[in-house]
Amino acid sequence: VNATQELGGTAIIGFGATEITRQPDDTIGSYAVRAVRAALESAGLDKDEVDGYVGAPGLASYATNHWDGADEVSAEYMVSSLGLRPRWSVDTSGLVLGMVAAARGALLTGACQYVVGVRALYYRSGAKYSSVSSREIGGSEQFTLPYGYGPGGARHAQWLSRYNALNGATREELFAIVKAGHEHARLNPRAYWRNSTLTLDEYLESRWVVEPLCLYDCDIPVTGAAAFIMTTTSLARTRDVPFATVTSMSNGFHPRTALDDAGLTHRDIGVCQLYDGFACFPYFWYEALGFCAEGAAHRFIQDGAIELGGRIPTNTFGGSLGEGRLHGIGHLHEAYLQVTDQAGPRQVVNVEHGLVQVGAPDRSWVAVISRGV
Amino acid sequence: VSGSGVVTGYCIVSQPFVAGFVTPYVVVRVSLIDALGVELIANFTGSATAAIAIGARVHVVFDEIDDNVVLANFKLETNAA
Numbered sequence: 001v002n003a004t005q006e007l008g009g010t011a012i013i014g015f016g017a018t019e020i021t022r023q024p025d026d027t028i029g030s031y032a033v034r035a036v037r038a039a040l041e042s043a044g045l046d047k048d049e050v051d052g053y054v055g056a057p058g059l060a061s062y063a064t065n066h067w068d069g070a071d072e073v074s075a076e077y078m079v080s081s082l083g084l085r086p087r088w089s090v091d092t093s094g095l096v097l098g099m100v101a102a103a104r105g106a107l108l109t110g111a112c113q114y115v116v117g118v119r120a121l122y123y124r125s126g127a128k129y130s131s132v133s134s135r136e137i138g139g140s141e142q143f144t145l146p147y148g149y150g151p152g153g154a155r156h157a158q159w160l161s162r163y164n165a166l167n168g169a170t171r172e173e174l175f176a177i178v179k180a181g182h183e184h185a186r187l188n189p190r191a192y193w194r195n196s197t198l199t200l201d202e203y204l205e206s207r208w209v210v211e212p213l214c215l216y217d218c219d220i221p222v223t224g225a226a227a228f229i230m231t232t233t234s235l236a237r238t239r240d241v242p243f244a245t246v247t248s249m250s251n252g253f254h255p256r257t258a259l260d261d262a263g264l265t266h267r268d269i270g271v272c273q274l275y276d277g278f279a280c281f282p283y284f285w286y287e288a289l290g291f292c293a294e295g296a297a298h299r300f301i302q303d304g305a306i307e308l309g310g311r312i313p314t315n316t317f318g319g320s321l322g323e324g325r326l327h328g329i330g331h332l333h334e335a336y337l338q339v340t341d342q343a344g345p346r347q348v349v350n351v352e353h354g355l356v357q358v359g360a361p362d363r364s365w366v367a368v369i370s371r372g373v
Numbered sequence: 374v375s376g377s378g379v380v381t382g383y384c385i386v387s388q389p390f391v392a393g394f395v396t397p398y399v400v401v402r403v404s405l406i407d408a409l410g411v412e413l414i415a416n417f418t419g420s421a422t423a424a425i426a427i428g429a430r431v432h433v434v435f436d437e438i439d440d441n442v443v444l445a446n447f448k449l450e451t452n453a454a
Contacts (some may be wrong), residue, residue, distance in 0.1 A: 133392035144414045145391065146444055149400040152390040158382030158402050165427035208397070211385035 007108045011236035011372050012336050013243040014043025017226035020190050020324045022125040024223035029069035032120040033081050035225035043229040044241050045114060050229075052112030053079055053089035054099045056119055056327075071122035078118055088112040096328035097358045097365030101249055103230045113231055119329035120225035153218060153278050156360065157210040160280040164212060169283075169298035171212065175203050176301040177279045178216050181315055183307055185322030187346040192222055192324040217279035222324030226333050236372055242340035243372035252357070252364025255288040262353070262368040266290045269368075270351035271338045272312055273331035275358045276319040282306075284361040308346060316346045328358030335369040374411075376433035377450060378403035381412065383425045399425050403447050419448035 016038025018031045040047055057072045069077045075089045088111040092098045096119055103115040131152075137145045144150055163169060182198045185191035198216065206215040236243040250257035259265060266289050274282040283297040291312060292300035306314040317323050317334035324330070335354040337343040356367045382402035389396050399417035417425050418434060431447035438444055 131390050131392070146438075146442070147400050147414050147416050147446075148386055148391040148394040148398055149384075149414045150391060152386070152388060154384050154386060154390075154400055157384030158400070161384060162382045162427055208385065208387040211387060211397070213384075 009233035010104045010107045010230055010246045011233045011243045012228050012230055012246065012332075012369070013236050013239055013241055014039045014041075014045065014229040015226065015333050015336050016040070016042050016228075017190060017330075017333060018224050020192050020222045020224035020326075022123060022192070022220075022222055024122065024124060027070050028120050028122040028223065028225065029073055029077060029081060031122075031223065031225040032073045032078060032118050032227070035120065035227040036078070036082055036116055036118060039116060039227035039229050042241070044239060045229055047082060047084065050084055050114050050116050051087045052103065052106055052115030052230075053084060053086045054103045054106075054115055054117045055091045056094045056096065056099050057091055058094045073118065073120050084116075086112065088115070094327065095359045095363070095365055096332050097249065097356065097367050100230070100246060100332065100367065101365065104246055104249065107230060107232050113235060115230045116227055117230065118225065118227045119327060121221075121326055122223050123221035123325075124223070153210050153213050156278045156280060157213045159361070160212050160278075163280065163283060163295075163298075167295040167298060171204060171214075172200065173298040173302065174217065174279055175200055176306065177276065177282055177314075178203060178321055180301075180307045181276060181279075181319040181321035184316050184346060185318030187308075187344075188317045188323055190224075191318040191322050192220055193318060193322045196322070213278055213280070216321070219277050219320035219325040222326070224324060224326055226326060226329040228329075228332065228336070233372065242342065244336045244339045245370045245372045247353070247368040247370040249365060249367040252359060252361065252366055255285065255357075255366050256290065258355070258366040258368050259289065262370075264353060264368060266312075266355075268353050269312065269355045271316055271335070271348045271354045272306075272314040273316070273319075273335050273354065273356045274314055275328055275331060275360070275364070276315060276321050277325065277327075277360065279321060281361060282314065285357050288361075289355070289366075308348065313348050316343065316348065331356050331358055332369075335367075339369055339371040341371075374405055374408050377407070378405045378413070378431050378433075378447065380417075380425065380427055380429040380431055380447075382427070383417065385422050385425075397422055401425065401431065401447055403431055413445065416444070416446045417448070418446045424449060
């Protein structure tokens with residue numbers, strides 16, 4: 001029993017999500033509002049019962065404008081659009097599990113009872129997503145951006161170049177992560193790549209974005225929104241809906257603390273949702289969480305080990321590589337669906353605990369999400 | 374410091390994310406041999422992009438971009454042991 005379990009714990013009692021597209025016909029505000037309404041319906045909750053709000057408006061893109069309601073949504077925008085009257089609200093810095101951590105704190109300290117959390121991203125096909133053209137730069141970027149180093153995964157490509165060299169890892173091996181994402185996307189009607197037939201040859205022949213990362217190693221920018229409803233575990237038990245507990249959480253600097261606090265090891269985890277903004281990210285977590293030895297992840301993931309039916313099914317909804325870039329709320333959504341037995345054709349049998357990790361390896365959160373009882 | 378270092382990471386940028394850069398170009402992470410723990414981000418110059426490798430010995434070159442901007446870049450060290 002960890003400290004938050006002693007306090008009673010928190011739970012996710014509903015989730016809602018919109019369609020995912022690269023040709024949005026509406027503002028992001030509209031997507032976000034629809035996601036919240038779907039989440040409320042899923043939780044069997046009236047909006048007047050919501051007394052907490054958590055969002056993460058940032059990081060929609062580096063290159064486009066930032067207009068509240070048009071391509072991003074603030075707490076103020078959502079509260080006003082939905083007619084909420086929260087006792088507690090906050091906008092966090094962008095990681096979905098950071099939103100959960102904030103909501104968890106608010107619920108356990110009694111600041112509110114029902115929190116709605118919203119993540120919405122806007123992208124229109126053809127728009128530059130990740131480019132910069134500034135002639136002035138300050139802060140730490142003054143030492144990197146003048147060398148054309150910054151957006152588009154350069155940092156992670158450098159990490160992968162070193163990983164490959166030190167461990168003898170190959171592109172053919174990395175494809176296992178992309179393949180799992182695309183295979184699982186075919187079982188997710190919302191996924192951008194739901195009709196994907198990507199082959200190893202097509203993958204190997206695709207253009208470089210930032211070598212050693214090719215086009216399919218980068219998640220795909222999309223428009224879409226999803227929302228969750230969190231409450232205390234004791235209140236969750238009073239409602240007639242399946243729920244998932246947020247059993248434990250830790251910052252990515254202490255990846256195994258989430259497992260330790262839950263009294264679990266990686267062997268107790270039935271399904272993993274690992275953030276895959278770039279295909280190489282999961283390497284780091286299989287090693288850091290103890291699924292395999294350091295430097296061995298590229299071999300560990302082979303032969304279907306991370307696909308449905310494998311040793312540790314991963315990103316069973318397609319991940320950001322297959323479903324689209326919703327900055328991790330898709331990962332949390334899938335963890336909730338899996339432990340509440342609502343994942344349909346991609347349901348893993350008898351999942352008691354799922355692991356969710358959101359963020360790049362050096363700025364991240366890890367959580368154990370469990371079947372609520 | 375001597376200006377010599379070892380490449381500890383690299384990437385070859387093929388998509389024009391930053392205005393003014395001609396793709397593809399190489400961005401290296403260089404660990405200075407005589408300043409333990411200091412790593413610099415820089416461009417790799419003077420060789421074909423394919424010449425870059427983890428562990429390669431490199432040496433600084435100062436490229437004048439304009440009257441006000443000088444960038445410290447790295448090229449392969451020719452007399453490396």
